[in-house]
Amino acid sequence: MAGPNSFYGPLDPAPDAGYVDAPPRMGFFTDTSVCIGCKACEVACKEWNLVPDDGFNLLGTSYDNTGGLTANSWRHVAFIEQPAAGSGHGTDTPGAFAGMPTGPSASAHTAVVAAGTSQDTGTDPGVPAAPDALAAAATITAPGAQFLGMPGADLPGRTMDAPRSDFRWLMMSNVCKHCTHAGCLDVCPTGALFRTEFGTVVVQEDICNGCGYCIPACPYGVIDQRKDDGRAWKCTLCYDRIGDGLTPACAKACPTESIQYGELDELRSRAAHRLEKLHEQGVAEARLYGHDPNDGVGGDGAFFLLLDEPEVYGLPPDPVVTTRDLPDMWKRAGVAALAMAATIVVSFAGRRR
Structure with a gap:
């Protein structure tokens, strides 16, 4: 068992x-x-x-x-x-960070705020949430539409015309x-x-x-x-x-x-x-x-x-529980101990003769 x-x-x-x-x-x-x-x-x-x-x-x-x-x-x-790739700092693999995970598209209200936010300071000038403004914003495509922290992505309203792609954070x-x-x-x-x-x-x-x-x-x-x-x-x-x-x-x-x-x-x-x-x-x-x-x-x-x-x-590619082989090791140790004990018994028996 x-x-x-x-x-x-x-x-x-x-x-x-x-x-x-x-x-x-x-x-x-x-x-x-x-x-x-x-x-x-x-x-x-x-x-x-x-x-x-x-x-x-x-x-x-x-x-x-x-x-x-x-x-x-x-x-x-x-x-x-x-x-x-091409950043001069490492991998030469073409399109190294292409096709990274995309997140949900920005909501209409978020798109309005993003459109009215300064790309230089990130400040919100105050965007009215009027129905007509939200309706107009529905046609705006959020730049990148990627999760924060992904390659080339940035906070809403702060994505530049040419998103940074010389490195990524994992x-x-x-x-x-x-x-x-x-x-x-x-x-x-x-x-x-x-x-x-x-x-x-x-x-x-x-x-x-x-x-x-x-x-x-x-x-x-x-x-x-x-x-x-x-x-x-x-x-x-x-x-x-x-x-x-x-x-x-x-x-x-x-x-x-x-x-x-x-x-x-x-x-x-x-x-x-x-x-x-x-x-x-x-x-x-x-x-x-x-x-x-x-x-x-x-x-x-x-x-x-x-x-x-x-x-x-920093994770091991093929982790193995360190004690996996303990049962076999104990069995082998037991067999070895019995063999040694049998050898000693035979040796003493031979001397008595």
């Missing part, structure tokens, strides 16, 4: 951990194609979970002030600036993956890490002894220790909120719904539909990451839609 976190292919982790009549598995789907890098998720996570401040020392080369997931940054908004809100097969659970000696009835993985800070075994056991490098107390900390997927039927703080605060929370099976279906739409728009590089229950960690409880290779976002 499979143990509480054994590696025997796809499984539903909560029932496997012993929960009877467990609720549906909950998780995150993060659509990076609509992330605008506002960091509202970082702030909401810190405020709700009382996570200490972090990231005031700017890295100097990016708007990314936190740099990665740490014990004091359970959500990390990455900013990846990529030079475009933005991604990273978080603990709440793996189906979690190596951190396997190695924790105190039971501080546990699987919840929602299939998520939580650290109980009052039980953690600071041994740090879980840190190298995580294939994503998510878990970290605080320097002042040595204990391990990471995202709990707002276990206290979802238990009361509430949305996790980060997803609640996300203004573009880049972070979506819900039943994992429904999120996977939604993500597949979104990926199909992007491919229809010509965004061939769009891909899902962490959604496959047959991958090296049995699928993630928090998965992503990416617009480039996982390595670009």
